[in-house]
Amino acid sequence: MNRRRSAVSTESDTSKANTHFARALIEWHGRCGRHDLPWQRDRNCYRVWVSEIMLQQTQVSTVIAYYERFLQRFPDVQTLADAPLDAVLSLWAGLGYYARARNLHRAAIRIRDEHAGRFPREFAAVAALPGIGRSTAGAILALARGERWPILDGNVRRVLARHFGVEGDPGQRDTLARLWALSEACTPAQQTDVYTQAIMDLGATLCTRRNPACERCPLTLTCHARSTGRQHELPAPKRRPERPLRRVFMLAARRADGAVLLERRPERGIWGGLWCLPEFESAAGAQAYLGRVFGAAESAHPLEAIEHAFTHFDLVITPLLAHCSDYDGPPDPARLAWYPTGAPGALGLPAPIQRFLQRLASAPVQSQLFE
Ligand code: SF4
Known part of the structure; x- marks a missing residue:
């Protein structure tokens, strides 16, 4: 096989690979996944939304204490919308990336004022809220309501690029479109919430950027990067300008x-x-x-x-x-x-x-x- 070619070359190959992919992840999550995180209890859109925003750029172990304090002070979208921005920012202090907190607050106000205080039902309305894009909207609706929406956060990009041998910088439009198409094709109609949690967890715990634990991975037998020894080349690193x-x-x-x-x-x-x-x-x-x-x-x-x-x-x-x-x-x-x-x-x-x-x-x- 040409090492630079994609591992998945025909439609029927893709379909089989996708079915195996989702099943393996769901089965793995049942055995090894994390089931006791605070946002996995009493799941609703608000609780999942806050966790998804906090988990952007920040590890689970850091987020837990911040999340619990935040939910204690702002247990629902109405309380968050009614609070002054300073109260929100003071609970966020130390988590960094403060635009996340400002957007969370702005989105809560919009939900209160434009959606009668209820989290929107339509995907497009969720994705249009400040700080929520296509992937986060998909994650919220999949995890909280079990709806079938693909997601593509950084961890998921890495898993898909490695497993399916997707070349190119994921920041580039063509590569990104290819990854979205794979995410869409792999997302199962059943157990979407479990699958979504599983692929995010795999990227965060086993298929990490450095030293992926391929020997413990449920996808090890079908993974392109593993079989060609290219885990450290996929996904292609972004070209970074020098840090000023x-x-x-x-x-x-x-x-x-x-x-x-x-x-x-x-x-x-x-x-x-x-x-x-x-x-x-x-x-x-x-x-x-x-x-x-x-x-x-x-x-x-x-x-x-x-x-x-x-x-x-x-x-x-x-x-x-x-x-x-x-x-x-x-x-x-x-x-x-x-x-x-x-x-x-x-x-x-x-x-x-x-x-x-x-x-x-x-x-x-x-x-x-x-x-
Ligand atoms: S086998 Fe290795 S590179 Fe492939 S998905 Fe699993 S952890 Fe990632």
């Missing part, structure tokens, strides 16, 4: 009582909608802001840099500490807040900034921090 490095300065303006001035970030962009230290392109910009807002404040002193990796770039923040003991009110209460580092409130903060403020809280107000 961004440097910024953030001002930690600290009052005598230890409170630090925070600014709500704009909705768009990194950490959108979260509360953060005011950001500047230069130390001079931060110093000028200090003069403008606090009058004759002390000079700002640089502290140990904070490094943080985003998906597409690395961020290096130089915090600048300034003591602003004479100032007693924020100049713009809608956008600025004094944050009591010793007794943090319910504001949503990016995790690296939260950690920085914890360190700041443990240092004496007039000390040269972290030196």
Whole structure:
């Protein structure tokens, strides 16, 4: 066999392979799958939806505690829609990718206002909600209602590309269309919920990006990548541009009582909608802001840099500490807040900034921090 050719070449081959594929996965899930995750209990669209959004970019083991706290505070779509965005973001703090939380909240408001508070029945209406695309809509309806919809998240792409020998970058339109067609063909009419959970679990636990556990995989006898030894070539890696490095300065303006001035970030962009230290392109910009807002404040002193990796770039923040003991009110209460580092409130903060403020809280107000 030509190693570069697809493993599945005729329609009848495809049909047989697909039947075996679904059966093997369903049988495997009965024996080895995860059955005790919090979102598998009392399944409904809302509970599955929240779990699917949290599980994007985040592992199951991390998600569980966040999910349970979130469901305790927002047990249904109405409670979530009625809550202020800050309450949602504060429970999301530490999970990252905050656009997910903002979209979840926006979608809940839309369900309350446009669907009478009930999760939509139509696939198209579900897929059109903020933060829910074709694959997530399919997963919600398959898992919560047992409807037959194909899915194609990152784990499923990997399993399909390896098993059926799909060449090409899954980010490219043709390859993606081929993978969607395979997903559609493989999704069974019966036990769709079990199959959907099974293929997602296989990608997350056995058919992992590095070191797939082929010897324990239920698809091992029919897998193209396994039989040709090409597990590490499939799916074809995305061509990634070099990661840019961004440097910024953030001002930690600290009052005598230890409170630090925070600014709500704009909705768009990194950490959108979260509360953060005011950001500047230069130390001079931060110093000028200090003069403008606090009058004759002390000079700002640089502290140990904070490094943080985003998906597409690395961020290096130089915090600048300034003591602003004479100032007693924020100049713009809608956008600025004094944050009591010793007794943090319910504001949503990016995790690296939260950690920085914890360190700041443990240092004496007039000390040269972290030196
Ligand atoms: S046999 Fe290996 S490469 Fe193929 S689907 Fe299973 S784990 Fe993935």
